[in-house]
Structures are given as structure tokens and as C-alpha cells.
Amino acid sequence: MLSRKVADRLAGMQTPFYLYDMDLLRLTLESAVSMAARYGYQLHYAIKANYDPRLLEMIRQYGLGIDCASGNEVRCAIEAGFDPAKIVYAGVGKKDDELRYAIDQGLFAINCESLEELDVLSALAVEAGKKVTVALRVNPDIDPKTNHCIDTGQADSKFGISYEEILEHSGHIRQLPGICVRGMHLHIGSQIRELHVFEYLCEKVNVIVENLEKAGFQLEFVDVGGGLGINYDMPENEPVPNFASVFAIINSHLRVGDRPVHFEFGRAIVGECGELITRVLYNKTTATGRKLLIVDSSMTELIRPALYGAYHNIENITSKEEKREKYTIVGTACESTDKFDENVSLPVSKRGDLLTLKSAGAYGQSMASRYNLHDLPRSVYSDEL
Ligand SMILES: Cc1ncc(COP(=O)(O)O)c(C=O)c1O
Structure with missing residues (x-):
């Protein structure tokens, strides 16, 4: 320590x-990036975890993209030099001016969390003369076995759109003129230490992707969110989180063909x-x-x-x-x-x-x-x- x-x-x-150990951040990034490279996984850093400019600078140097939860986070990421084409933007309550700003930046994807948001985003994109790439944030109804205050993927959660609702309205979503649904996104919670949870996540994603395809969506990528936990009890025993295990689990359980798989880690990158x-x-x-x-x-x-x-x-x-x-x-x-x-x-x-x-x-x-x-x-x- x-x-x-x-x-x-x-x-x-x-x-x-706050005291930041820049060597440990470097080691953590090296581990995350080298393990992800084994499987061709794309990493985004969940910027909400920490906006410190020096940390962001190092994270950018390691080639990560960014996951944002507000318009100002998108702005912060762009000002810190991150390529908008590597930025994803989720959030249950995106305001119109935040959506307008995000549309103008040409982000990798806007991850939409309600049917009404899809309608509003489409209308604003048409107004701006653009067609934006969207990932549907699906609520997969998974218990991530973490502190209830930080779980986000159970059926009653405010996050994501229910899978049944997407299937029911797939025709409407697909004909919205300002958006093109290219991806599927989920994030089930944070500080996940029971890694078998990621197996359930894969099983759900496999079914969801298959059925969204059947419903006529052409999915080009899958974003499985963040959530990997750290060792708060004995940080000295595990200063670098276990990226190898989580990627190996995803690799052996996820069946999404050759679609790129994206991750959005926050805590696991900067926590320790x-x-x-x-x-x-x-x-x-x-x-x-x-x-x-x-x-x-x-x-x-x-x-x-x-x-x-x-x-x-x-x-x-x-x-x-x-x-x-x-x-x-x-x-x-x-x-x-x-x-x-x-x-x-x-x-x-x-x-x-x-x-x-x-x-x-x-x-x-x-x-x-x-x-x-x-x-x-x-x-x-x-x-x-
Ligand atoms: C959509 C989304 N992605 C990624 C994260 C990052 O989660 P973690 O810090 O657990 O990796 C969060 C955290 O709240 C989130 O809401």
C-alpha cells in the first residue's frame, strides 16, 4: 500500500x-488491456468512477474508450482527448440538450433506456439531420449478488428496457427515422465478486441477441457493461482485479458470433x-x-x-x-x-x-x-x- x-x-x-498510486493504475491498465486483447474485447472506462485529469490521461494512453452517464461526462471525455467514436452514453434520464449535444458529437453509441427515449432521440436526430447509432440497454433481470444499492439489472430496476417490451415494439423501434439500432447493451450492477454471475449474464445475452435478431434488429456489437468488483476487505492481496477470469468466463459462455464485445469498467480500473x-x-x-x-x-x-x-x-x-x-x-x-x-x-x-x-x-x-x-x-x- x-x-x-x-x-x-x-x-x-x-x-x-486523495492519494493516487500511478504505478498501480499503470499495472491495472496493462493487465486489463493485455487480457482483453487475447479475445479482441473493446474496453471503455466508466468515467463516473473518477474524473481526475491525470488518471484520464493515463487511461487514454492505454487506448480505452469511455462510458458516460451524462452530457457533461461526454464533454469531459472529449475535452480529455478521448475519441468520440469510442464513447458510449447511457443513462435513464438524458435531457434534450444532452441528447442534442451527444447527437452532434458522433458517439460510438447512445445506449437508450426507454421506448420514449428512443422516440425523443429519433426526433432530435431528424431535427439535426443525422442518424445516430443506438444500443438498446436491456434489463435482463439478473441478480448480480452485490450490495442492493448498486444492482441495476433486476426486473424492477429503473435501468434498461424490459426485453418483452422491446420485442413487443420492435416494429416501431426499427422504423424510427433518426436512429439505427446496431447494438445491445446491459449493465447489471457494480462490485460483482461472485464471478459465476457473469455466466448467467452470458446465458441471458445469448437468448436476447438471438431473439432481437429474429425480431429484425441487425446487431453489430454487444456491450456487456462493467461491474467487476475489487477486494475492499484485503486490497493488498489483490491490488489488480481479476480481469483474466472475467474475460475467460465471457469468452467461454457468450455466443454472439463474431460481433465485437464491449466492456465498461469503472471500479476495476481505478478503485484500488x-x-x-x-x-x-x-x-x-x-x-x-x-x-x-x-x-x-x-x-x-x-x-x-x-x-x-x-x-x-x-x-x-x-x-x-x-x-x-x-x-x-x-x-x-x-x-x-x-x-x-x-x-x-x-x-x-x-x-x-x-x-x-x-x-x-x-x-x-x-x-x-x-x-x-x-x-x-x-x-x-x-x-x-
Ligand atoms: C451503464 C454503466 N456502465 C458501467 C458502469 C461501471 O460499473 P463498475 O464501476 O462497476 O465497473 C456503470 C456504473 O454505474 C454503469 O451504470
Whole structure:
């Protein structure tokens, strides 16, 4: 873990901040790209996971495309130098001005998530004198066996169009003048650690693709989304996620002929390379005897624990104490849910000590807010220390 190795150099720095291990990001990208190349898979980075310009620069250098969830994400990707022809754009609630902007950019595909969106997109494309490539985001009704807050592919989810609805309206969709359906897309959820879920995903995709073809769609590509999980419990044991296994599973179970297969990984690309470094401000014991460590960051820097009950492994990187204590680690925000974890065993920790919240590279800095008028967290990179 980087922060422990460079703790002396971090000690004098103003906290909190995100620390990015650029060597680990490089290793992760090398692994993802070389494993994907074995099967000719196309990789997009889900930019929502982290917009940091230095991270984006490295990701672009490795040739990945981008997966976006808003017009501003499309703009951010293009400004960071990504080729629009490698950008896909999903989202259940694309606004008209976002769609107009996306139509003008000539993206690889707009992934549509409702019948009404298809109608609106077609009308806006006709207005612009264009025909846009669309992938239908299908809701496959799969339980991804992850935290319920981040599953997206079960029947009742707001994401994607039900497969039955697509078949029922296939004639209407195919004659829409402003769009051409060329792909099928799905994304069933995030932080998937039970990899056999990807087998079910393939089985569903095989059936869906076959039936969409029978319904008259000519599908030229299949986009199976992202979702590969990382090891939040013991990140040191698995700093680079298991791209080899997920690609091998997809390769042996997916039957989509020679159509290119696209992936949209976010967490698996940037999750492990980032840590949130924060300083202990105060010790306090509640009337019930609970020992609190109050640190100088909060849900405004890293909202995942408060938002989803997500776990981040926490360590004290500067304490030399032998004796350990169990702490509840809370932040500075004026919210009771602003708590990073409970019962955390740490060396006895005192004001000024530095803590790291590990595996915070994905959905950490990108979800930061200015609630309580906190400053947005800054980035520190390993190669600039
Ligand atoms: C459509 C889509 N694709 C890809 C991703 C990236 O998921 P992950 O970070 O789990 O790889 C998301 C995440 O929310 C998504 O909504």
C-alpha cells in the first residue's frame, strides 16, 4: 500500500486528500488491456468512477474508450482527448440538450433506456439531420449478488428496457427515422465478486441477441457493461482485479458470433489506485463508552459508507503505538450518518495521526460534494511526491 511506504512524506501535507498510486493504475491498465486483447474485447472506462485529469490521461494512453452517464461526462471525455467514436452514453434520464449535444458529437453509441427515449432521440436526430447509432440497454433481470444499492439489472430496476417490451415494439423501434439500432447493451450492477454471475449474464445475452435478431434488429456489437468488483476487505492481496477470469468466463459462455464485445469498467480500473488520506482531529468517548476518532474528512470527501453502507479498510499510517483500540471513525459533516466505520481496530490513535481509507479510487472523489461548504478534496499523485 502506497501511503504506508510514503507516510513520512505525507505527514507534513495538508489533509484531507486523495492519494493516487500511478504505478498501480499503470499495472491495472496493462493487465486489463493485455487480457482483453487475447479475445479482441473493446474496453471503455466508466468515467463516473473518477474524473481526475491525470488518471484520464493515463487511461487514454492505454487506448480505452469511455462510458458516460451524462452530457457533461461526454464533454469531459472529449475535452480529455478521448475519441468520440469510442464513447458510449447511457443513462435513464438524458435531457434534450444532452441528447442534442451527444447527437452532434458522433458517439460510438447512445445506449437508450426507454421506448420514449428512443422516440425523443429519433426526433432530435431528424431535427439535426443525422442518424445516430443506438444500443438498446436491456434489463435482463439478473441478480448480480452485490450490495442492493448498486444492482441495476433486476426486473424492477429503473435501468434498461424490459426485453418483452422491446420485442413487443420492435416494429416501431426499427422504423424510427433518426436512429439505427446496431447494438445491445446491459449493465447489471457494480462490485460483482461472485464471478459465476457473469455466466448467467452470458446465458441471458445469448437468448436476447438471438431473439432481437429474429425480431429484425441487425446487431453489430454487444456491450456487456462493467461491474467487476475489487477486494475492499484485503486490497493488498489483490491490488489488480481479476480481469483474466472475467474475460475467460465471457469468452467461454457468450455466443454472439463474431460481433465485437464491449466492456465498461469503472471500479476495476481505478478503485484500488486511490486512497483517502485524512488526519485525526479529536478523540472523544460517548456517554455509552464508545470511542470516537473524529477525522478531518467526511461524507463530503467519501460518501460511499454513508450512502450505501460500503466498507473501506482503514489504517493508521503514522502511529508507532503497539497497543490497539477499537474505534468508531466519524467525519466532520453535520450528519449522523457521516461515519466511515465502527469497531475498527487501530493502534492507539491521537490528534495529528494520519489514517488511510483504502480502495477509494472509484466513486470517491467523483462523488465529493460541497455540503457544509467543505472544500472539494484535492489529488496527490505518487509520481509527484
Ligand atoms: C451503464 C454503466 N456502465 C458501467 C458502469 C461501471 O460499473 P463498475 O464501476 O462497476 O465497473 C456503470 C456504473 O454505474 C454503469 O451504470
